[in-house]
Amino acid sequence: MLILNRKLNDSIQIGDDIEIKIISIDGDQVKIGIDAPKSVDVYRKELYIKIQEENQEASNTTNDLLNLLKKPNKD
């Protein structure tokens, strides 16, 4: 991982069209502005991980579980 020191209002340029700017610093809270093309999805990392984990869990379906779908109202 590349590690850079930046101060308030400094920016990082990634490729041609992504800019990440330090907007404000307050204790351990850093506000970051991100300028990226619309084709690039930007998420809080923990949200993306949550969806990754949900998909992983959802993919653990066994054939036994699949059989439940054939009679979904029987518990």
Added chain:
Amino acid sequence: MNIHTKFFGEVDIKEESIIEFPNGLPGFEQETRFVLLDIDEQSIYHSLQSVEQAEVALIVTNPYLFFRDYEFILDDNTVNLLDIQNSEDVVILSVLTLKDPFKDTSANLQAPIVLNSKNNKAKQVILKDTEYETKHHIISNGKGV
């Protein structure tokens, strides 16, 4: 063409039925080509099966069968990526996490799969600033089928 599937052994699929996920799926970023295979006779549940990896398959359903008031705003990014021209072409699917007993089965309403049925391009959209969660019980919260 024949593909290996998680639930149905070897299945003959039509090339034109392949759904392309340009960005892959979160957790399965390498998988960009999937097909939908029916699970039950009523065609309520489908297996979203990777064309390349037999073990990668997610159970999906039409969320409106369970959550009639489900709604979200489709962002421009997705509209552009999937080249959506007409809202009628859009198909929404939700990923299910199956549990035994079935009442514990949940739908991921925070990350709907958006499919453009015109060109078979799709994306799993991650909703931000939403009340929808990754686990909504389809029996107790929804009306059931």
